[in-house]
Amino acid sequence: MKIETQKYVIGVDIGGTHLRIGAVNTDKELFFFQKNKIADILDSGNPIKSLADFLNGYIEEHVGVANVLAIGMGFPSVISKDKKGIHSTPNLECLSNINIVDPIQEYIHVPVYIENDVNYLLQYEISQRKIDKDEIVLGFYIGTGYGNSIYLFNQFLNGKNGAAGELGHIPALGNEMVCGCGNIGCIETYASGKRLVALHQEFFSDVPFEEIFTKYSTTPEIIQFVQTLAIPIVTEINIFDPHLVIIGGGVVGMKGFPKRMLEEAILQKCRKPFPANNLVIEYAEDTNAAGVLGASMNIFEKIAQTEITVG
Ligand SMILES: [Zn+2]
Structure with missing residues (x-):
């Protein structure tokens, strides 16, 4: 069904295995959300053409190109400084x-x-929160790889x-x-997540992967895994002394993931008295559409800023 009167931003969230896409209207409502396997969309011999064909087909089917304000795409990648391309x-x-x-x-x-x-x-x-413009927010997303986002003074740190x-x-x-990056x-x-898959194969293959935390959270291998997850988090907390820490990603979202164990490992290793005292840790909302909605909200902010500048 086409709703001709609405204007949309198309948000796209590309992960290691799946692509999520949705159309978000100016009231920040999500429509036509879907999740596809990357392998069904991307032709590795011609990734740009296959991605463009997919996007074009989605837009024509659901909203029509005349009603699209912009497309925002998130990639699990190092993005070029000019935000035009992907390094790696x-x-x-x-x-x-x-x-x-x-x-x-x-x-x-x-x-x-x-x-x-x-x-x-x-x-x-x-x-989803009220963040003052002088606040520092750190995001840690533990999925296939180890994703990190640093939000400083109203913008993301690019370097x-x-x-x-x-x-x-x-x-x-x-x-x-x-490592996948080529370094040792x-x-x-x-x-x-890659490490967790290896642990599953080596030690816990008697249960399905999804049950690894519900069955084996108290084993030395999993305790060490969770304590290792805390090391990069603590490292960055000690550098930035953030106002808010957000933890998410597929591994943390798995059933029975020992959040308390992770928090204790973070607090134990964190510099005392500060930033350890006063540390605020929250978890990313368990929604499939967060990347799609976040892309759209980022673009609506850009559009609003442009209108203010132009106006
Ligand atoms: Zn690496």
């Missing part, structure tokens, strides 16, 4: 070293914005090249494992 996507190799924005804008004729996916996820959480917040790639002492010893090889 370790968990989705066909999306590395490519320009995204220009070819898709040429194809669909609407403004296209791209971001690191965790920035859009954290944008959603921020939009010189767009590669700020690559927290999963801090080196861990004595770790000889090869990144903490992500110990602290991520």
Whole structure:
């Protein structure tokens, strides 16, 4: 069904295995949300064309291109500083070293914005809360990899090249494992969904993967895994002394994930008395659509700022 009178932002959340897409109207209501397997959409030989075809088909089917204000896409990637292309996507190799924005804008004729996916996820959480403009919010998203977003003084920290917040790639002492980024010893090889899959295969294959925390949370392997997840979080908390910490991602969202154990590990390692005292830890909302909504909210903010500047 087409609703011709509404204007929409199309939000797209691209993860390692799935793509989520939805149309968000100016009242911030979500329509036509769907989740597809990346493998069903992206042709690794021609990722841009296949992505553009998919987006075009979605738009024509649901809202019509004339009613689209912009498209916002989050990628699990290091995004270029100019926000036009992708430098590197370790968990989705066909999306590395490519320009995204220009070819898709040429194809669909609407403004296209791209971001690191965790920035859009954290944008959603921020939009659900009242955050003062001098506050620091840190987002940690533990999924296939170790996603991180740093929100400082009303904006996301990008760094010189767009590669700020690559927290999963801090080196861990004595770790000889090869990381998806090509380096040896990144903490992500110990602290991520990929590591949990390996633990499952090695120690807990008698239960389905989804039950690993409900059945085995008190084993030494899982206790060590959870304590390792805390290390990058504490490292960044000790650097920024944040007002708010948001923790989310597929691993943390699994049934029976020992949140209390993670919080205790964070507090135990955190610098005393501060930032340990006063630390506020919250969990990302368990919604499939957070990345789609966050992308849309980020673009509505951009549109509002442009209107204020122009007006
Ligand atoms: Zn790495």
